[in-house]
Amino acid sequence: xxxxxKKEKYDLILDAALKVFAEHGFHxxxxxxxxxxxxxxxxxxxxxxxxxxxxxxxxxxxxxxxLLQLAHDAIQDITDVKQALRTICEIHYTHLENNVDLxxxxxxxxxxxxxxxxxxxxxxxxxxxxxxxxxxxxxxEQNVFRPDLNVKLVRLLILGAIDEVVTSWxxxxxxxxxxxxxxxxxxxxxxxxxx
Amino acid sequence: xxxxxKKEKYDLILDAALKVFAEHGFHxxxxxxxxxxxxxxxxxxxxxxxxxxxxxxxxxxxxxxxLLQLAHDAIQDITDVKQALRTICEIHYTHLENNVDLxxxxxxxxxxxxxxxxxxxxxxxxxxxxxxxxxxxxxxEQNVFRPDLNVKLVRLLILGAIDEVVTSWxxxxxxxxxxxxxxxxxxxxxxxxxx
Amino acid sequence: xxxxxKKEKYDLILDAALKVFAEHGFHxxxxxxxxxxxxxxxxxxxxxxxxxxxxxxxxxxxxxxxLLQLAHDAIQDITDVKQALRTICEIHYTHLENNVDLxxxxxxxxxxxxxxxxxxxxxxxxxxxxxxxxxxxxxxEQNVFRPDLNVKLVRLLILGAIDEVVTSWxxxxxxxxxxxxxxxxxxxxxxxxxx
Amino acid sequence: xxxxxKKEKYDLILDAALKVFAEHGFHxxxxxxxxxxxxxxxxxxxxxxxxxxxxxxxxxxxxxxxLLQLAHDAIQDITDVKQALRTICEIHYTHLENNVDLxxxxxxxxxxxxxxxxxxxxxxxxxxxxxxxxxxxxxxEQNVFRPDLNVKLVRLLILGAIDEVVTSWxxxxxxxxxxxxxxxxxxxxxxxxxx
DNA sequence: AATGAATGAGGGTTCATTCAT
DNA sequence: TATGAATGAACCCTCATTCAT
Numbered sequence: 069x070x071x072x073x074k075k076e077k078y079d080l081i082l083d084a085a086l087k088v089f090a091e092h093g094f095h096x097x098x099x100x101x102x103x104x105x106x107x108x109x110x111x112x113x114x115x116x117x118x119x120x121x122x123x124x125x126x127x128x129x130x131x132x133x134x135l136l137q138l139a140h141d142a143i144q145d146i147t148d149v150k151q152a153l154r155t156i157c158e159i160h161y162t163h164l165e166n167n168v169d170l171x172x173x174x175x176x177x178x179x180x181x182x183x184x185x186x187x188x189x190x191x192x193x194x195x196x197x198x199x200x201x202x203x204x205x206x207x208x209e210q211n212v213f214r215p216d217l218n219v220k221l222v223r224l225l226i227l228g229a230i231d232e233v234v235t236s237w238x239x240x241x242x243x244x245x246x247x248x249x250x251x252x253x254x255x256x257x258x259x260x261x262x263x
Numbered sequence: 264x265x266x267x268x269k270k271e272k273y274d275l276i277l278d279a280a281l282k283v284f285a286e287h288g289f290h291x292x293x294x295x296x297x298x299x300x301x302x303x304x305x306x307x308x309x310x311x312x313x314x315x316x317x318x319x320x321x322x323x324x325x326x327x328x329x330l331l332q333l334a335h336d337a338i339q340d341i342t343d344v345k346q347a348l349r350t351i352c353e354i355h356y357t358h359l360e361n362n363v364d365l366x367x368x369x370x371x372x373x374x375x376x377x378x379x380x381x382x383x384x385x386x387x388x389x390x391x392x393x394x395x396x397x398x399x400x401x402x403x404e405q406n407v408f409r410p411d412l413n414v415k416l417v418r419l420l421i422l423g424a425i426d427e428v429v430t431s432w433x434x435x436x437x438x439x440x441x442x443x444x445x446x447x448x449x450x451x452x453x454x455x456x457x458x
Numbered sequence: 459x460x461x462x463x464k465k466e467k468y469d470l471i472l473d474a475a476l477k478v479f480a481e482h483g484f485h486x487x488x489x490x491x492x493x494x495x496x497x498x499x500x501x502x503x504x505x506x507x508x509x510x511x512x513x514x515x516x517x518x519x520x521x522x523x524x525l526l527q528l529a530h531d532a533i534q535d536i537t538d539v540k541q542a543l544r545t546i547c548e549i550h551y552t553h554l555e556n557n558v559d560l561x562x563x564x565x566x567x568x569x570x571x572x573x574x575x576x577x578x579x580x581x582x583x584x585x586x587x588x589x590x591x592x593x594x595x596x597x598x599e600q601n602v603f604r605p606d607l608n609v610k611l612v613r614l615l616i617l618g619a620i621d622e623v624v625t626s627w628x629x630x631x632x633x634x635x636x637x638x639x640x641x642x643x644x645x646x647x648x649x650x651x652x653x
Numbered sequence: 654x655x656x657x658x659k660k661e662k663y664d665l666i667l668d669a670a671l672k673v674f675a676e677h678g679f680h681x682x683x684x685x686x687x688x689x690x691x692x693x694x695x696x697x698x699x700x701x702x703x704x705x706x707x708x709x710x711x712x713x714x715x716x717x718x719x720l721l722q723l724a725h726d727a728i729q730d731i732t733d734v735k736q737a738l739r740t741i742c743e744i745h746y747t748h749l750e751n752n753v754d755l756x757x758x759x760x761x762x763x764x765x766x767x768x769x770x771x772x773x774x775x776x777x778x779x780x781x782x783x784x785x786x787x788x789x790x791x792x793x794e795q796n797v798f799r800p801d802l803n804v805k806l807v808r809l810l811i812l813g814a815i816d817e818v819v820t821s822w823x824x825x826x827x828x829x830x831x832x833x834x835x836x837x838x839x840x841x842x843x844x845x846x847x848x
Numbered sequence: 849a850a851t852g853a854a855t856g857a858g859g860g861t862t863c864a865t866t867c868a869t
Numbered sequence: 870t871a872t873g874a875a876t877g878a879a880c881c882c883t884c885a886t887t888c889a890t
Contacts, residue, residue: 077874077875093377098858098859098860099859099860099861100859100860103877108875108876109875109876109877110860110861110876110877110878111861111862111863111875111876111877111878112874112875112876112877113861114860114861114862115874115875119860119861120859120860120861150457176381179374179375180374180375182288186371186434187434190434204456207456211458212457212458213456213457213458214454214456214457214458217456218447221428221444221447221448221451222447222451222456224424224427224428224431225424225427225428225448225451226424227427228423228424228425228426228427228428228430229419229420229421229423229424229427230423231423231427232419232420232422232423232424232426232427233416233419233420233423235423236419239381239382239385249416252413252416252417253416253420255455256416256417256420256455257455257456258455258456258457259409259454259455259457260450260451260452260453260454260455261399261402261408261409261412261417261452261453262345262407262408262409262453262454263406263407263408263409272849272850293883293884293885294884294885294886295852295884295885298852303850303851304850304851304852305851305852305853305885305886306850306851306852306853306886306887306888307849307850307851307852308886309885309886309887310849310850314885314886315884315885315886467870467871483767488862488863488864489863489864489865490863490864490873493873498871498872499871499872499873500864500865500872500873500874501865501866501867501871501872501873501874502870502871502872502873503865504864504865504866505870505871509864509865510863510864510865540847566771569764569765570764570765572678576761576824577824580824594846597846601848602847602848603846603847603848604844604846604847604848607846608837611818611834611837611838611841612837612841612846614814614817614818614821615814615817615818615838615841616814617817618813618814618815618816618817618818618820619809619810619811619813619814619817620813621813621817622809622810622812622813622814622816622817623806623809623810623813625813626809629771629772629775639806642803642806642807643806643810645845646806646807646810646845647845647846648845648846648847649799649844649845649847650840650841650842650843650844650845651789651792651798651799651802651807651842651843652735652797652798652799652843652844653796653797653798653799662853662854683879683880683881684880684881684882685880685881688856693854693855694854694855694856695855695856695857695881695882696854696855696856696857696882696883696884697853697854697855697856698882699881699882699883700853700854704881704882705881705882850890851888851889851890852888852889852890853887853888853889853890854886854887854888854889855884855885855886855887855888856883856884856885856886857883857884857885858882858883858884859880859881859882860880861879861880862878862879862880863876863877863878863879864876864877864878865875865876865877866874866875866876867872867873867874867875867876868872868873868874868875869871869872869873869874
């Protein structure tokens, strides 16, 4: 009972933080504002999080975990690596398009943080990196992807490219469909721009 | 004479800012520290820049201008669009590898800014975008690149991919050569990962 | 039974407080820390003490009571007032030397309190004051001490002098024997510094 | 000019701090309150003092310096060591009686500080200690004071005794004359209480 | 143009105390 | 009696910006 309540309040705060961060940005979001939004006292925040930055980190971990789970489950039964890559991209775009608040936090606010925090984020991001690298490795083994690929570099290129598309879509004011970019994106990944 | 002095001091401040931002990050760089580094009084900064963020914007414009000029000059006489793309990527990587301070400011510090600032930065970034898009358009016209390319999307994908490679190299502690990634990067852009 | 348990817990808390106050100082000693040391819940503290300062006051009362009892018992059968004074001083120094935690609390932490608290402390200190004044009065009656003594003033001088010796010994890091100062102290009280 | 203004503001703040500390105590005195009393902005305080505690230390140094100067000047031409001791005591009592705010700060507020701060205070107090010890040494040399005196111990006893008299006078509400205690105090120091 | 002293708004965090259970 | 989760008031200090000189 107590633990369920604790869980509830923990989530209450994270939900409130997501909303407040998305609206005002990390630096402009006072802890007091998050507390008010969550319906708890300022001090209560500090029963669940060590400091303000921790809220951001936990929020990211939690949310990235869901995205990862979605992607993981979706490619579980897919043997076609090209299709797997497409699915990852599709889920990535779709999930962020359906969760604009989350998109703002990951694409904009999360970058406004100290180098130390970015390293923390990097660690949390590891499983997602591995998901992509696994697909690449499998593709090379299956002779579907070119054997001379530098997997780490290609992974950077793919995730950097995806990231920029999402950020650009956000900054533009979400005036077009993000999910509609999947085909163009994946074709680029697979065939490049050369004739 | 006066204007030349003004020019001098303006540059003095920007040079100081680049150094200080790179060392301490934007938020940890007090205006007073930049002033001391530049050898001027705190108040003098405000004769040349409206506010602290302006220093960052101007610094970015100035430096991006140089990179743009380098790239522009280098592809001037190149008719082979593939080679042009390679040259842009090569200059981008090489220039940032040779100017780590600049790299830190553009890849890390510049992101730690408000949405408004990022829009400003976007505007300054326009000419670089056009440079890349021009190459893409030319390549399509020449039937070297695929005719169905969504140029804006591909440009995002290319610049996002490059950006991530640079950031990752920085965060890793510049433990390997950035310029050595040109081949892998451009091959990916041209042929993708498909066999 | 209940009252005995209460007594037990009351003492448990005071013992914990003495330890925690001595180690961290009054202001740096959170109520939570005392509670943990005592093995009770935070809220339980408030069943026995009105507020944090009360713990300090009660602790002082309790401990001073013991010192007073020791001194009182020791001079009970002493008719020589000079010897009585020496005994009081000896017990004071010895007791604090043997209870450094207590010394820290009385000499350092107790002073870090509001004027109001110091008045409370003054009241608790009354019996000790009377003990000393009684010896002085008796000495005057017996024509052992000078008849023109201002008893209240002399009592202040004596206790102030003793207090400073103890504090200085503490701050010095207890590098010498406090009890060894009894002779020098009492000689000063009795004969002054004049040849 | 500038330095004279700086001096002025420095003193303005110290004067304000003395008043505010005396009235509300150190811990209850917000920096903002001192600033308002001094007629400067909050931030200005920090142009002259590193932190709140520094104000207290500087205040003490400044004021103790004056008291020391007074005592030093007064005993300059006195060859009679007994008279010198009397003069020191007289000036101490008189000065604090004439500067009740100062008395509150030195006797009450200054004690409510961390052990570290008390060490700082101890250093500032050194010259005063030496003043007293010099008189004691001289008295022993002149065969006026007993040759077997433990000078350091006696100095502690004397200053401790004086200190307690002042504090007691303060806590009592200054209902009697402090200066009137000089005779009783000095007689005690010289002859003790023995017949 | 240049100075640099002065300004003052702004917020994360602690912790004594309460109260529902 | 006992718990301990929740409360929320309280405050020092930084630093971007201004302005009198």
